[in-house]
Amino acid sequence: MIHGILNVRKEKGYTSHDVVAKIRGITHQKKIGHTGTLDPDAVGVLPVCLGRATRLCDLITDRDKTYETVLLLGRATDTQDTSGQTIRMGDTSHLTEDEVREAVMGFVGDYDQIPPMYSALKVNGRKLYELAREGKEVVRKARQVQLLGIELLKIQLPRVHMRVTCSKGTYIRTLCHDIGDKLGCGGCMEELVRIRVGRFLLEDSVTLDTLAEKYKEGCLGKLLLPMDGMFKEYPGLTVGGRWDSLAKNGNPLPGHAFLDASDPRGWKDGKAQEHPEYVRIYDEKGQFIAVCRWQKEEYRIVKMFYISGE
Known part of the structure; x- marks a missing residue:
C-alpha cells in the first residue's frame, strides 16, 4: 500500500471526489482521502492522502x-x-x-x-x-x-x-x-484558483495525467510527501529496546526512552533545555511511529501512524 500525500492540481470539471476516484483507479488502492472540497469549476491545490496518511486529512484541512x-x-x-x-x-x-x-x-x-x-x-x-x-x-x-x-x-x-x-x-x-x-x-x-493549502503550493502541484504517467513508470514515490514531512518543524527521536513496543502500542514515554540521547532536551551552553513540546518518534529501522507531546513529565501520543502488520 502507498502511504503519503500528493499535491494534486485539480482541473476544471472535476469534483474533489472525482479526483479521489481517479487516483484510486491509477493506484489500485482504496484507502485515499482528500483534504477539502473544491467546486467543480474551481481549480488548484488539492492535497490527497493515501494509506496511513489519511490520518492527516483533518490536520491539512484545518490549515490556512x-x-x-x-x-x-x-x-x-x-x-x-x-x-x-x-x-x-x-x-x-x-x-x-x-x-x-x-x-x-x-x-x-x-x-x-x-x-x-x-x-x-x-x-x-x-x-x-x-x-x-x-x-x-x-x-x-x-x-x-x-x-x-x-x-x-x-x-x-x-x-x-x-x-x-x-x-x-x-x-x-x-x-x-x-x-x-x-x-x-x-x-x-x-x-477561483486555490494556490495554497498550508505548505502545499500550486507551483508544486501535479495533474492527474502526470500522476498516471509517474505510476506507470514506477516513480510515483518521487511525488509523495511522506507522512512525517508534515511535521518537519518537530525534532525527530528514536526509541529502542523495550520502549519500541510500548511506543507502537500507544503508551506514554519518559524522556530517557530515546536512543538519540539519555534525555531529548539536549544541552546548550552547559545548560539543559526544556523538552520540546512536540516530537516525531521513529523505531531503529527509521519507521515513523507517531507524533508525541510532552505532558505531565512524559511524551504522550498525539497521532499514531504505525499500524502492526502493514
Whole structure:
C-alpha cells in the first residue's frame, strides 16, 4: 500500500471526489482521502492522502488557504458564482475604485459568514445543495471565519481580481456575494484558483495525467510527501529496546526512552533545555511511529501512524 500525500492540481470539471476516484483507479488502492472540497469549476491545490496518511486529512484541512479569485459585480446568482441562475442585476456605473477597495478591505479580519445553500454542509443529514436543487431553502447559522489578508491584484470594473488568505471553512463565493451586497449592486464569483493549502503550493502541484504517467513508470514515490514531512518543524527521536513496543502500542514515554540521547532536551551552553513540546518518534529501522507531546513529565501520543502488520 502507498502511504503519503500528493499535491494534486485539480482541473476544471472535476469534483474533489472525482479526483479521489481517479487516483484510486491509477493506484489500485482504496484507502485515499482528500483534504477539502473544491467546486467543480474551481481549480488548484488539492492535497490527497493515501494509506496511513489519511490520518492527516483533518490536520491539512484545518490549515490556512490562499485563493485567487475574480469577483464580478452587478450580478447576484443563486449559487453565488456565474454558473448559477441570475436573481438580481445591479448598476455598477457609479462605482469608483476607492469605493470598491474600501468595501473589500472591510472584510479583513473576523467575519461572520452564512454558508451558501449550494454547499456540501449537512442539515438534518442532508446536504444543502440537495435541498437547493429541490427548490428548498433552510435557515443557516452564520459561522465566524477569518480573512487573514486580501490583496487587490487588479480592479477593472465590473471585475475585481483578488488574492485572499483565509481560515478553513471560508466560502470565497459567499465573500464575493457579500462584497456585492455591501456595494449595493450584487456580486458573484467568476473564477477561483486555490494556490495554497498550508505548505502545499500550486507551483508544486501535479495533474492527474502526470500522476498516471509517474505510476506507470514506477516513480510515483518521487511525488509523495511522506507522512512525517508534515511535521518537519518537530525534532525527530528514536526509541529502542523495550520502549519500541510500548511506543507502537500507544503508551506514554519518559524522556530517557530515546536512543538519540539519555534525555531529548539536549544541552546548550552547559545548560539543559526544556523538552520540546512536540516530537516525531521513529523505531531503529527509521519507521515513523507517531507524533508525541510532552505532558505531565512524559511524551504522550498525539497521532499514531504505525499500524502492526502493514
